[in-house]
Amino acid sequence: MVCRHYQELDALVQEAKKRTEEGKVADYIPALAESEQDSLSVTIYHAENTCLTAGDADRTFTLQSISKVLSLALVLMDYGKEKVFSCVGQEPTGDPLRV
Known part of the structure; x- marks a missing residue:
C-alpha cells in the first residue's frame, strides 16, 4: 500500500512540531x-485500504512503550475485553511510568 501525503x-504536524523543543528526549534507553x-x-490507515501520512513518517523510530498499546489493541480484537x-x-x- 502506498501512503499519500x-x-x-x-x-x-508542523504546528505541533513547534512544541517539540519544550520536551526532552529520554536518554535512559540507548x-x-x-x-x-x-x-x-x-x-x-483507513479500513478502506487507504493511507494518509504527514511529517517525518519516512524516518525509522523506536516503539518502546507504545508497543504495549498496539499489543493490547491486537489481543482485544482477537479475544475481547472480558x-x-x-x-x-x-x-x-493514568499515572506516569516510573523508571
Whole structure:
C-alpha cells in the first residue's frame, strides 16, 4: 500500500512540531537517546485500504512503550475485553511510568 501525503494533516504536524523543543528526549534507553527531538509524524490507515501520512513518517523510530498499546489493541480484537482483562488486569489511573 502506498501512503499519500495529506497537506491538511501535515499542517497540523508542523504546528505541533513547534512544541517539540519544550520536551526532552529520554536518554535512559540507548535507542531513545539517539532519537531526534524534532521528529514527529502521523500515518493513518483507513479500513478502506487507504493511507494518509504527514511529517517525518519516512524516518525509522523506536516503539518502546507504545508497543504495549498496539499489543493490547491486537489481543482485544482477537479475544475481547472480558477475556483479556480477566488474564492481565488493568490499571486506569493514568499515572506516569516510573523508571
